[in-house]
Amino acid sequence: MKYYIVSLGCTKNQADSEVMMGILERKGYRQAKTPEESDLLLVNTCGFISAAVEESIDEILALGTNKKQGQKLLVAGCLVQREGKELAKHIPEVDLFFTPGEIGRLEEILDNLDKKKKLIISEPGFINLEHSPRAKTDDVFRYIKIADGCDNRCTYCTIPAIRGRFISRPMEDIVAEVKEVLRQGAREIILVAQDTTSYGIDLYGEYKLVELIKNISKLRGNFWIRLMYLYPDKITPELINEIKENPKVVKYLDIPLQHINPEILKKMGRRGSSEKTITLLETLRAEIPGLVLRTTFIVGFPGETEEQFHYLLDFIKKFKFNRLGVFPYYREKGTPAAKMTDQVSKKIKEQRHQKIMEIQQEISIQLNKALVGKKVPTIVEKKLRGENIYLGRTYMDAPEIDGIIEIKSAKKLRKGQIIEALITGYDVYDLKGEYTGV
Helix, strand or coil, X not given: XXXXXXXXXXXXXXXXXXXXXXXXXXXXCEECCCHHHCCEEEEEECCCCHHHHHHHHHHHHHHHHCCCCXXXXXXXXXXXXXXXXXXXXXXXXXXXXXXXXXXXXHHHHHHCHHHCCCEECCCCCCCCCCCCCCCCCCCCEEEEECXXXXXXXXXXXXXXXXXXXXXXXXXXXXXXHHHHHHHHCCCEEEEECCCHHHCCHHHXXXXXXXXXXXXXXXXXXXXXXXXXXXXXXXXXXXXXXXXXXXXXXXXXXXXXXXXXXXXXXXXXXXXXXXXXXXHHHHHHHHHCCCCEEEEEEEECCCCCCHHHHHHHHHHHHHHCCCEEXXXXXXXXXXXXXXXXXXXXXXXXHHHHHHHHHHHHHHHHHHHHHCCCCCEEEEEEEEEEECCCEEEEEECCCCCCCCCCEEEEECCCCCCCCEEEEEEEEECCCCEEEEECCC
């Protein structure tokens, strides 16, 4: 038996998909390269924003339309949690829809597929526990989901409604999973959650991210730990010091800020003041040498004036983030922001998005140019071409969202090897480098 899986959406979804793959492989399935050669089709959907919903539905319909006799089509993920009843009513080609809370029961679900049930809905809050295996992948990195759900009530966000309250995984469970993926060959461990900095508060009564990092760092081997999706008001001096002093933690932080104007932050329901956030960012750069900061912003939030947009734009010009993503505001059904009357036009949102991207491209070129002649920690991902060209990422670049580096090496490099690459060239986002073995 063969399966074909499509994983859509965020890094947390990717972790869930690898759990489903692991369960399938434990049951005797092998992964197919194309839908045509598979017995089981599986789509792990995203339901976060309208564009993601459309992508998920398009993927389901494409697989359903071309489904062969005898093939089964299963659909899981956030979109099922959000719109499961409607999906089951309107897409008869799907054999079963099930929510993320049922992922751990996938083996049982497969055993009962012929019982004509079209939809299984359970409460949000699935955590990929140790007894649910992770499939091995060819990637040198692995996303480790340390918690699910979210207790932050940002007015634009659907995640709490889809994924439920914030639920941390037990620490020993996470460490066991990291140990397993390291055994499989991973050399970069990326800790993810909707709010990574809240890890442990629900289980242990206090924030435990630092302790978790320390315990993971005790595992044997040369590997990186990367932190993503940190909420700014929970970044403590203890966490800053751990990032600074721990050699396995890459000096890279993903801190989605969403905006910096005080009035917009208040309308967004974001905690913490603009002044405290700026002070935090300045402290991080002062305390952690070589720190790379990634953030994301939303433009065109309801009521955002030209003055408030330029407040954000001036901040971006001044602070010069190493990595930055920007998104036009999406009006999501069921969120408080969707009901706000002062919506910004699509044209203005697109203009503001384009303006920030232009500014950030200039900043990125300046920062990349300054790297020429410096040696930078780099992880090798694959051989690119010929005898001596390899593809990798510096510590400054998270997989799939940031840049890459093309490495020329006189010596043979191994996949997953961590080296010091001498930067020799650059463009807007990517780098070129050399490795001499010194």
